[in-house]
Amino acid sequence: MLYELTDVTKRYTQRRKQVNALDGVxxxxxxxxxxxxxxxxxxxKTTLLQMLGAMDRPSGGKLDFxxxxxxxMGERDLSELRSHSFGFIFQGFNLIPTLTAQENVETALVPWxxxxxxxxxxxxxxxxxxxxxxxxxHIPSELSGGEQQRVAIARAxxxxxxxxxxxxxxxxxxxxxxxxxxxxLEQLWRERGQTLIVVTHDTWVASRASRRIWLDAGRxxxxxxxxxxxxxxxxxxxxxxxxxx
Amino acid sequence: MFFTYVFRELRRRHRQALLTAMGLAVxxxxxxxxxxxxxxxxxxxxxxxxxxxxxxxxxxxxxxxKMDQSGAQKFGMxxxxxxxxxxxxxxxxxxxxxxxxSISATKLAQIAALDGVSDATGSLSMTIMNVQGKFAQAxxxxxxxxxxxxxxxxxxxxxxxxxxxxxxxxxSPINVSQLSVSGVDTADLALGPLSSAQVASGRSLxxxxxxxxxxxITKAYAKQNSLAVGGVKKIDGKKFTVVGIVxxxxxxxxxxxxxxxxxxxxxxxxxxxxNQIYVKADSASVIAGVKAEIKxxxxxxxxxxxxxxxxxxxxSLSSASTLADRLGKWLAIAAxxxxxxxxxxxxxxxxxxxxxxxxxxxxxxxxxxxxxxxxLGESMVQGVIGAVIxxxxxxxxxxxxxxxxxxxKATLASAAQNGPPGAQQAASAAQAVTVNLTAPxxxxxxxxxxxxxxxxxxxxxxxxxWRASRLRPAxxxxxxx
Numbered sequence: 001m002l003y004e005l006t007d008v009t010k011r012y013t014q015r016r017k018q019v020n021a022l023d024g025v026x027x028x029x030x031x032x033x034x035x036x037x038x039x040x041x042x043x044x045k046t047t048l049l050q051m052l053g054a055m056d057r058p059s060g061g062k063l064d065f066x067x068x069x070x071x072x073m074g075e076r077d078l079s080e081l082r083s084h085s086f087g088f089i090f091q092g093f094n095l096i097p098t099l100t101a102q103e104n105v106e107t108a109l110v111p112w113x114x115x116x117x118x119x120x121x122x123x124x125x126x127x128x129x130x131x132x133x134x135x136x137x138h139i140p141s142e143l144s145g146g147e148q149q150r151v152a153i154a155r156a157x158x159x160x161x162x163x164x165x166x167x168x169x170x171x172x173x174x175x176x177x178x179x180x181x182x183x184x185l186e187q188l189w190r191e192r193g194q195t196l197i198v199v200t201h202d203t204w205v206a207s208r209a210s211r212r213i214w215l216d217a218g219r220x221x222x223x224x225x226x227x228x229x230x231x232x233x234x235x236x237x238x239x240x241x242x243x244x245x
Numbered sequence: 246m247f248f249t250y251v252f253r254e255l256r257r258r259h260r261q262a263l264l265t266a267m268g269l270a271v272x273x274x275x276x277x278x279x280x281x282x283x284x285x286x287x288x289x290x291x292x293x294x295x296x297x298x299x300x301x302x303x304x305x306x307x308x309x310x311k312m313d314q315s316g317a318q319k320f321g322m323x324x325x326x327x328x329x330x331x332x333x334x335x336x337x338x339x340x341x342x343x344x345x346x347s348i349s350a351t352k353l354a355q356i357a358a359l360d361g362v363s364d365a366t367g368s369l370s371m372t373i374m375n376v377q378g379k380f381a382q383a384x385x386x387x388x389x390x391x392x393x394x395x396x397x398x399x400x401x402x403x404x405x406x407x408x409x410x411x412x413x414x415x416x417s418p419i420n421v422s423q424l425s426v427s428g429v430d431t432a433d434l435a436l437g438p439l440s441s442a443q444v445a446s447g448r449s450l451x452x453x454x455x456x457x458x459x460x461x462i463t464k465a466y467a468k469q470n471s472l473a474v475g476g477v478k479k480i481d482g483k484k485f486t487v488v489g490i491v492x493x494x495x496x497x498x499x500x501x502x503x504x505x506x507x508x509x510x511x512x513x514x515x516x517x518x519x520n521q522i523y524v525k526a527d528s529a530s531v532i533a534g535v536k537a538e539i540k541x542x543x544x545x546x547x548x549x550x551x552x553x554x555x556x557x558x559x560x561s562l563s564s565a566s567t568l569a570d571r572l573g574k575w576l577a578i579a580a581x582x583x584x585x586x587x588x589x590x591x592x593x594x595x596x597x598x599x600x601x602x603x604x605x606x607x608x609x610x611x612x613x614x615x616x617x618x619x620x621l622g623e624s625m626v627q628g629v630i631g632a633v634i635x636x637x638x639x640x641x642x643x644x645x646x647x648x649x650x651x652x653x654k655a656t657l658a659s660a661a662q663n664g665p666p667g668a669q670q671a672a673s674a675a676q677a678v679t680v681n682l683t684a685p686x687x688x689x690x691x692x693x694x695x696x697x698x699x700x701x702x703x704x705x706x707x708x709x710x711w712r713a714s715r716l717r718p719a720x721x722x723x724x725x726x
Contacts, residue, residue: 110611
């Protein structure tokens with residue numbers, strides 16, 4: 001078992017109001033899985049991805065990654081873990097706008113203090129792997145959306161991480177480019193056997209995954225939309241208390 | 246990677262980078278210009294003091310004459326009898342400098358022996374009045390016609406001829422001339438009235454000259470009287486050979502002629518006496534103590550230190566000095582604080598706009614230290630640019646100050662001015678010196694300026710880095726740009 005989540009909660013205080021982004025999530029993820037996390041906006045799927053990627057610590061519960069509880073790790077260890085075990089792909093690509101495609105890929109190797117020559121060689125190889133060898137010297141603004149996301153994928157893969165975490169990787173792309181990118185991710189997943197966790201609200205993207213889970217109001221659902229009624233009840237209850245006050 | 250990233254970022258945000266650098270530059274430039282200006286004023290002040298006072302002198306001692314000792318000087322001439330009418334006359338009188346009493350050489354030795362005194366020397370300055378002319382010839386038979394010569398009560402020091410109001414007397418002009426002579430210790434010329442003198446031709450006096458009848462004359466006097474080295478000047482009837490012509494700084498209270506002290510003492514009947522003592526202290530810190538010691542030794546003496554003298558300097562130089570001290574310093578500090586604040590705010594706002602960028606790097610496993618280092622690095626490069634521009638602007642500002650500032654006037658009200666009314670010559674001791682203001686930019690100043698710019702960049706970078714270090718990697722996932 002790669003991940004084991006037991007009763008994981010995450011609470012934020014937003015505008016003096018407490019928000020339960022994750023509300024008792026129990027989840028197990030096997031090595032080599034292609035997991036799609038679905039849910040509507042504000043359902044907590046990005047928060048869950050942050051927890052899985054060691055970007056943030058849960059407020060409660062137990063989050064084991066390879067037997068280590070991420071909830072109990074310090075910032076330094078989390079940073080170390082991120083640089084070795086995870087590759088991130090973001091909806092907005094999150095490339096450094098002033099650096100070339102090649103240099104953007106190299107940024108992922110900076111925490112490893114890799115020698116400059118080795119760093120360049122590996123980055124060029126990763127770019128070749130996503131079919132962008134000839135665009136290495138271009139800065140992001142000179143690349144199309146699909147190309148930028150490929151650079152981001154190369155950046156995520158260059159360290160050969162155990163888990164690739166993608167947050168709405170095709171959210172900013174047109175349908176054809178979306179198909180390309182998902183095709184590429186699927187191919188890499190098949191070839192390398194890495195664990196791939198994708199947050200998406202795109203049903204087509206989710207349909208490519210080996211397993212799908214749904215989040216609604218911070219809770220895991222067996223089936224999509226199962227929590228809808230409950231949410232509406234809750235909403236009504238809140239509206240009524242507000243009206244009474 | 247570090248430098249690539251730093252330079253790419255600065256190039257992308259070149260406007261903001263330049264703005265931040267300019268913010269630092271303006272502060273630094275003001276510091277350079279104001280400091281250079283203050284240094285220039287200080288230099289001008291030193292120049293003035295040296296010209297008034299002599300190089301290396303820390304304290305001067307003189308003793309004021311008692312009131313009753315001054316008064317009309319007599320030339321040993323009786324109202325002429327009828328028989329002398331139309332006859333020529335030529336009389337001189339030697340006086341030690343009006344308003345100053347002589348001090349015995351033992352006092353000088355005592356002062357020299359005081360703690361904290363590294364050197365002391367005395368000089369005897371005197372004025373030689375010369376009246377030359379013809380006795381008036383009365384036109385009428387009136388024997389009571391006052392001879393004009395008697396009205397030359399001389400201490401007026403006026404060199405104008407004494408053609409006074411006796412209209413009825415027919416008279417040829419009577420010339421009253423005045424010559425100032427100083428006797429100096431030929432064995433110790435490094436201190437005293439000749440310390441700032443430069444030999445223009447001939448030679449200076451040496452200890453071998455102590456009993457010789459030799460003289461140094463000032464350039465101005467030499468020119469006025471067409472005297473050259475090797476020439477002979479009669480002082481009170483005695484012939485002195487001119488061995489050198491000296492130039493003294495503008496505005497200095499110089500005599501016309503310098504002769505060995507022993508001869509000055511002989512001419513003025515002041516054996517073993519001086520009327521001005523020059524003291525050099527061991528260090529600047531003991532000057533006040535030495536002054537107190539001298540005061541104790543000679544309660545009636547006027548003891549003046551160079552700082553007393555500096556405080557007596559008035560005029561535009563003094564105003565400039567006050568301006569440099571008060572306004573300039575605070576202006577520079579205020580400008581520095583403002584420029585540091587501007588640079589810090591700009592840096593923090595730049596970091597805030599790169600929340601997602603730094604968040605992403607943190608998500609990739611960049612340590613907080615590395616991200617802070619990146620922000621600091623960018624800031625330091627801006628600091629270097631700011632230093633270069635700032636030093637350039639500062640030097641330009643200093644040059645402009647030097648080029649366009651008016652010549653400064655310094656007026657030194659001499660203490661002797663409050664002395665005996667008879668000593669009108671003292672009035673001329675209120676010295677006015679004109680100096681040109683420079684604004685020297687030293688290497689040290691440039692180093693300090695560069696240091697300040699870098700310090701400002703460091704402060705700004707620290708603020709920016711602090712902001713960046715507080716970012717969470719999860720910020721990389723923010724949807725907002």
